[in-house]
Each structure stands twice: as structure tokens, then as C-alpha cells.
Amino acid sequence: MSSFSQPLLSQPFSSLTDLHDVCLTLPGPDLSAQEAIARREGTLTKPAGSLGQLEKLTSWLGTWQKKSLPQLSKVNILIFAGNHGVVAQNVSPWSAEVTTQMVQNFRHGGAAINQIAQVSQAALSVIPVAELTPTADFTLAPAMTEQAFLHAVNIGYNSVPHDSSLVCLGEMGIGNTTAAAALAALLFGGDSLLWSGRGTGLDDDGVKRKAAVVDTARALHAAESNSPLELARRAGGYELAAIMGATLAARHLSVPVLLDGYVCTAAVAPLFKLNPQGLAHTWLAHCSAEAGHARLAEAVGLTPLLSLDMRLGEGSGAALAIPVLRAAVACHTKMATFSEASVTKRR
Numbered sequence: 001m002s003s004f005s006q007p008l009l010s011q012p013f014s015s016l017t018d019l020h021d022v023c024l025t026l027p028g029p030d031l032s033a034q035e036a037i038a039r040r041e042g043t044l045t046k047p048a049g050s051l052g053q054l055e056k057l058t059s060w061l062g063t064w065q066k067k068s069l070p071q072l073s074k075v076n077i078l079i080f081a082g083n084h085g086v087v088a089q090n091v092s093p094w095s096a097e098v099t100t101q102m103v104q105n106f107r108h109g110g111a112a113i114n115q116i117a118q119v120s121q122a123a124l125s126v127i128p129v130a131e132l133t134p135t136a137d138f139t140l141a142p143a144m145t146e147q148a149f150l151h152a153v154n155i156g157y158n159s160v161p162h163d164s165s166l167v168c169l170g171e172m173g174i175g176n177t178t179a180a181a182a183l184a185a186l187l188f189g190g191d192s193l194l195w196s197g198r199g200t201g202l203d204d205d206g207v208k209r210k211a212a213v214v215d216t217a218r219a220l221h222a223a224e225s226n227s228p229l230e231l232a233r234r235a236g237g238y239e240l241a242a243i244m245g246a247t248l249a250a251r252h253l254s255v256p257v258l259l260d261g262y263v264c265t266a267a268v269a270p271l272f273k274l275n276p277q278g279l280a281h282t283w284l285a286h287c288s289a290e291a292g293h294a295r296l297a298e299a300v301g302l303t304p305l306l307s308l309d310m311r312l313g314e315g316s317g318a319a320l321a322i323p324v325l326r327a328a329v330a331c332h333t334k335m336a337t338f339s340e341a342s343v344t345k346r347r
């Protein structure tokens with residue numbers, strides 16, 4: 001386990017307007033790296049395109065790393081943790097104290113993500129946000145003040161190591177699938193039931209209760225529906241805001257991002273709403289079994305890499321995709337070319 005504190009800017013965003021402006025003016029891809037990768041790909045000893053999505057992953061990595069030979073020498077998993085006032089509405093079978101207990105479990109190496117991080121040879125950092133103080137219950141009031149929201153975004157922004165090759169984002173926060181559902185419903189509309197899943201194990205009545213909670217939140221906050229950042233402040237959570245901040249920092253640092261499940265996708269959805277290119281440096285690592293994730297992925301223009309029926313969070317799906325990326329990079333950088341291996345090219 002390691003921790004990082006290399007600020008990009010010590011206090012990147014001091015107002016929602018600041019943050020909004022940065023979301024609209026993001027750095028673009030490195031097209032010369034993209035061309036170099038395509039050129040080399042065509043020389044490797046395999047039929048063109050035969051490595052399928054691995055070839056797309058290699059190209060994506062290099063394009064956003066701004067490197068004609070992509071590398072994965074330093075992979076970081078960041079788990080942001082936060083608590084949610086909306087748990088008072090009985091939307092999770094687990095109590096808020098489990099968030100703190102799981103943070104300890106991550107630190108002691110006992111969680112699923114610790115095992116997957118080790119298998120994937122990635123460094124894991126756990127970052128509790130707002131000292132795990134719960135947000136306000138967003139059925140009654142905005143979840144966060146503007147200042148608290150920006151503070152959480154800044155924490156995420158300052159958590160991305162500058163020398164990272166790839167960042168995987170994850171979260172821990174009892175009640176956060178309800179925050180994700182409320183934010184998704186406010187951003188994209190549609191029946192609240194379509195965005196409300198079982199989370200950590202709700203039964204059918206629990207899911208209906210959750211959807212009713214999402215409806216109440218929508219009625220309270222819908223007037224702000226043309227401002228994605230304002231919706232994130234009102235219906236999101238501290239760890240979701242930090243995930244958004246980390247995603248923005250990664251863009252500025254030329255670090256590609258692997259996103260985890262439903263909660264992570266909801267956390268970054270405002271970036272897509274503000275800017276259709278806002279998530280171009282991210283890849284959705286998996287499709288969570290949480291109801292609503294496939295729909296949300298489509299709404300933000302992301303295609304999940306894996307689909308393993310997982311619905312854990314913690315960045316577990318993102319971490320599982322690392323070995324696939326490592327294989328893609330190894331093939332691209334270490335395979336012999338036709339001329340090196342004296343293999344006759346197709347007629």
C-alpha cells in the first residue's frame with residue numbers, strides 16, 4: 001500500500017464556474033502517437049486486426065499517455081471512500097459504519113480489491129473523503145455545500161500520482177448506489193426504477209423503496225437539471241466528487257483511466273454531459289451486474305471491456321482489467337515484426 005501527495009495545483013478549483021470552465025477545455029489526444037501505434041501494429045506477426053480489442057486498448061493507452069510505445073510500469077488503483085446521509089432512508093441493508101470498517105480492511109489487505117490489486121501488480125491507495133462525515137440526506141437538502149463539493153473534487157484531483165501510467169478508480173461508501181441512481185436519473189431522465197438496483201442486497205421491496213427515494217430527490221433537485229455539476233453537488237457524494245476530480249487530473253497529466261462499475265460511471269457522467277469528449281481518456285473496465293449500469297454506460301458513450309456478473313465496487317472490476325491491458329501492451333511492444341521474424345507477409 002502506498003499513498004501519494006503530489007499536488008498538480010494545490011487548490012485547483014475554487015468555484016463551480018472554475019470547474020465548469022476546465023471541463024469545457026480539456027487537452028485532446030496525441031494523434032501522432034496514435035499514428036505511430038497503428039503503423040507498428042501493422043508490422044507485427046499476426047493477421048491485421050486479429051488481436052481485436054487488445055489493439056484498440058493499446059492505441060487508446062498510447063494516445064492518452066502521449067507515447068508511441070505505451071507502457072504500464074506504474075499502475076495505481078485509487079479507492080475513494082465517503083458516507084451518505086441518504087442511508088437514513090433505509091436504502092442499504094448495511095449500516096454507514098461499514099464504510100469506515102472497510103477502509104480499515106483495505107488498509108490491512110483483507111478486501112477483494114487487495115487480492116486483485118496484487119494479482120494485477122498495481123499499487124493501491126485508499127483515500128477517505130471529508131473524514132467520512134456523511135453528506136446531507138439529498139431527499140431533504142443538497143448533499144453537499146458548494147465548498148464541501150469542491151473540496152472533495154480537489155482531493156480527487158490531487159490524488160493522481162504524476163508519474164502514473166494508468167489509474168484505476170474505485171469507491172467505498174454505504175448508500176452510494178442510491179446516490180449513483182439519483183444522479184443518473186437526474187442527468188438522463190427515465191423511470192427511477194430503471195436506475196435503481198439491488199446494491200449490496202436489497203430485496204424487491206427495498207428496490208421499490210430506493211426508486212421512491214430517487215423520485216423524491218428528483219422532485220427536489222430537478223430545477224437544476226441543466227447544470228450537471230450542480231446535480232453532482234446535490235445528489236452525488238464526497239467519493240463520487242473525488243472520482244470526478246481524479247478523472248479530470250488524469251486528463252491533464254496524460255494518464256489514461258480505467259473506470260469501475262455503476263457508482264464510478266455515475267460519478268464521471270457529469271463530465272460527459274458537459275463535454276462529449278470529457279471521458280475519451282477513460283475506458284469502462286466492466287459492466288456491473290447492478291441494474292442500470294449497462295444503460296448508464298450507453299448514455300455516457302462507454303463500452304464495457306469485461307462482463308463477469310460482478311457487483312462489488314471497490315475498483316474491483318477496474319483492477320481485473322489491468323492484466324488484459326498488460327497483455328495488450330506486451331503484444332504491441334514485444335512481438336516480432338514480419339521482417340524481424342522472417343515471416344512472409346500475406347499476398
Ligand SMILES: Cc1cc2ncn([C@H]3O[C@H](COP(=O)(O)O)[C@@H](O)[C@H]3O)c2cc1C
Pocket residue numbers: 091092093094098102171172173174175176177178198199200201312313314
Ligand atoms: C462488506 C462490504 C464491502 C463492500 N465493498 C464494496 N461495497 C460496495 O457497496 C456499497 C454500495 O452499496 P449500497 O448502496 O447497497 O450500500 C459501496 O460501499 C460499494 O463500494 C461493499 C459493501 C459491503 C457491505
Ligand SMILES: O=C(O)c1cccnc1
Pocket residue numbers: 177199200260261262263264288289290293311312313314
Ligand atoms: O457497480 C457498482 O459500482 C456497485 C454495485 C454494487 C455495490 N457497489 C457498487
